[in-house]
Amino acid sequence: MYIPKSFAQTDLAVLHHFIQANNFATLVSQDEQGALMATHLPLMLHTERNVLIGHLARANSQWKSFDSAREVLVIFQGPHTYISPSWYEQAANVPTWNYAVVHAYGKPRLIDDSAALYAMLRELVDHHEAGFAEPWAVEPHRAHAEKLMPAIVGLEISITRLEGKYKLSQNRSETDQQRVIEALSASDYPPDQQVAALMREGHGHD
Numbered sequence: 001m002y003i004p005k006s007f008a009q010t011d012l013a014v015l016h017h018f019i020q021a022n023n024f025a026t027l028v029s030q031d032e033q034g035a036l037m038a039t040h041l042p043l044m045l046h047t048e049r050n051v052l053i054g055h056l057a058r059a060n061s062q063w064k065s066f067d068s069a070r071e072v073l074v075i076f077q078g079p080h081t082y083i084s085p086s087w088y089e090q091a092a093n094v095p096t097w098n099y100a101v102v103h104a105y106g107k108p109r110l111i112d113d114s115a116a117l118y119a120m121l122r123e124l125v126d127h128h129e130a131g132f133a134e135p136w137a138v139e140p141h142r143a144h145a146e147k148l149m150p151a152i153v154g155l156e157i158s159i160t161r162l163e164g165k166y167k168l169s170q171n172r173s174e175t176d177q178q179r180v181i182e183a184l185s186a187s188d189y190p191p192d193q194q195v196a197a198l199m200r201e202g203h204g205h206d
Helices: 012-021 061-065 114-129 139-151 174-185 190-203
Strands: 024-030 036-042 044-046 051-057 072-083 096-111 152-167
Touching: 012 044, 012 072, 012 096, 012 152, 024 061, 036 051, 036 061, 044 114, 051 096, 051 114, 072 190, 096 114, 096 190, 114 139, 114 152, 139 152, 174 190
Parallel strands: none
Antiparallel strands: 024 036, 024 072, 044 051, 051 152, 072 096, 096 152
């Protein structure tokens, strides 16, 4: 990923938080013939083990292209929005796009053992249900879940490197950055407000 120095985010804690907050990812891999494949799926980050876990449909042939010696790319897309030059102190500029994204590279490993796969599914469900007042649990429905498990393939990706890009007007003056924050904050469009929040947190400043 092309990352100008002013847009680079290298703080590991920030990158981990970003992945956890934007965990619906795009998984890109390449087969032996060089053909590219992509799947959109939720992935859960284990910071202590430095791995991503999830699963794909067995009918999705992408998993057949995985090779533990060949890296895959996982793209986590955060908030993004259009930036109008009319918001700058001097309007004689050009439009642009502000956004935040993290790329994770890693080596894939398939989880096909039934006990390990069930444990992964239970962990994923518990993780995503945790915020509900009455969380749904897979354990009471284990027999049904195990009947369906042959239709999926578990996946663990050992992260080899992370790249973060927070393009949030860092190349503009302090005045322009504040004007952009004010304009986005006044919008009713949620991504505008989310980008403004990232900028207010300090990510839009060198």
